[in-house]
Amino acid sequence: MDSEKRTALVLGATGGVGGAIAGALLARGWAVRGLARDLEAARRNGPAGVQWVGGDAMSRADVSRGAEGVSVIVHAVNPPGYKDWDRLVLPMIDNTIAAARAVGARIALPGTVYNFDPAQTPVLSEASPQNPKSVKGRIxxxxxxxxxxxxPEGESLIVRAGDFFGPGARSSWFAQAMVAPGKPVRRIVNVARGGGxxxxYLPDLAQTFALLLERPENLRPFERVQFEGVYDASGKVMIAAVEGQVGRKLPVWRFPWWAMHLLAPFGGFAREAADIAAVWRHPMRMDNTRLVELLGQEPRTPLDTAMRQTLVAMGCLEDGPAPIGEPTMTLPL
Structure with a gap:
């Protein structure tokens, strides 16, 4: 890609996924803009090097103004506090589509697994039918x-991935349920009901976005790829990875899914969790054939390194030598 055209607008650059993608683009020489309602907070908490523009993703005029002169718009924005999905998610993507059309930019979207019925789709490929069973999935x-x-009028790239972990992945099941941030790991909460x-790992996913966006000539007008990441076939791989970095076996508690279903009628987190509970009950693996076809290989940090960096960033582990003992599982490229 021509270096003069390597400018991206990242919507959601103060969040975990958007911030990681912004950082990966900056590291590879891109100019990156971020749209933020609170500019001071964005400058304080967002990735260093982002040019911040005041605005709201719910305002078409703001998004269009921020997109002037860019070749890519990364749509990694979610409703504040993950509330009001039914009212806010689709208007925001409509604003992004309008802005991208106006400037001829490609849209890049982090995709989710909620679009599918996990009981019927154990392996997700670009051709898998989308038949969601949850409210969030239908949206x-x-x-x-x-x-x-x-x-036909604009180009899009969707990179679908599983649940996030890694530095900056604050709004994630790993950081909010499995391991408690800010203190040594005393126990692990196992969210999964089985294997699969x-x-x-967020830095690997962000690097994948950057590499794909630097190869626009290889991408279809509408490109949908799957990021395989870490597939926990047994349901014990991530637990073992945490224990490997802590250096000992830990108590493992079951996540109280029964309570989520019981409390779902009252709204809040319980309702959101119960809505997508099926993705933790049934195995779902990403088929990254198309991704490997485009890049040659998927960016893949060895799991022991990735887990250590995650726990250090969460304040759960001191940044020192890895514990002596049996190595944790690492995945080949």
Whole structure:
């Protein structure tokens, strides 16, 4: 890609996924803009090197103004506090589509597994039918459908991944349920009800976005790829990785899914959790064939290194030598 055209607008650059993608683009020489309602907080907490523009993703005029002169718009924004999905998610993507059309930019979207029925789709590929069973899944499926319908007039890239872990992945099941941030790991909460869950190490996923966006000539107008990441076939791989860095076996508690279903009628986190509980009950693996076809190999940090960096960033582990003992599992490229 021509270096003069390597400018991206990242919506959601103060969040975990958007911030990681912004950082990966900056590290590879891109100019990156971020749209923020609170500029002072964004400058204080967002990635260093981002040019911040005041605005709101719910304002079409703000998004269009921020997108002037860019070749890529990264749509990694979610409703504040993950509330009001039914009212806010689709208008935000419509604003991004309008801005991208106006400037001829490609849209890059982090995709989710909620678009699928996990009981019927154990392996996700670019051709897998989207038949979501959850409210959030139906909204995400419509979001992607709008990108696909816009493809004749604009280009889009969706990189689908499992649940996040890694530095900066604050709003994640790993950081909010499995391990408690800010203190030594005393126990692990096992969210999975069995084996077969997919995880994405955030720096690897962000690097994948950057590498793909630097190869626009190889991408289809509407490109949908799967990021395989860490596939926990047994349901014990991530637990073993944490224990490997702590240096001892830890008590493992079951996540109280029964309570989520019981409390779901009252709204809040319990309702959101119960809505997507099926993705933790059934195995779902990402088929990254198309991704490997485009890049040659998927960026893959060895799991022991990735887990150590994650726990250090969460304040759960001192940044020192790895514990002596049996090495944790590492995954080949």
């Amino acid at each position: 995400r499926a419509e979001l992607e459908a709008r990108l696909e319908r816009a493809a 869950h997919s995880w994405a």
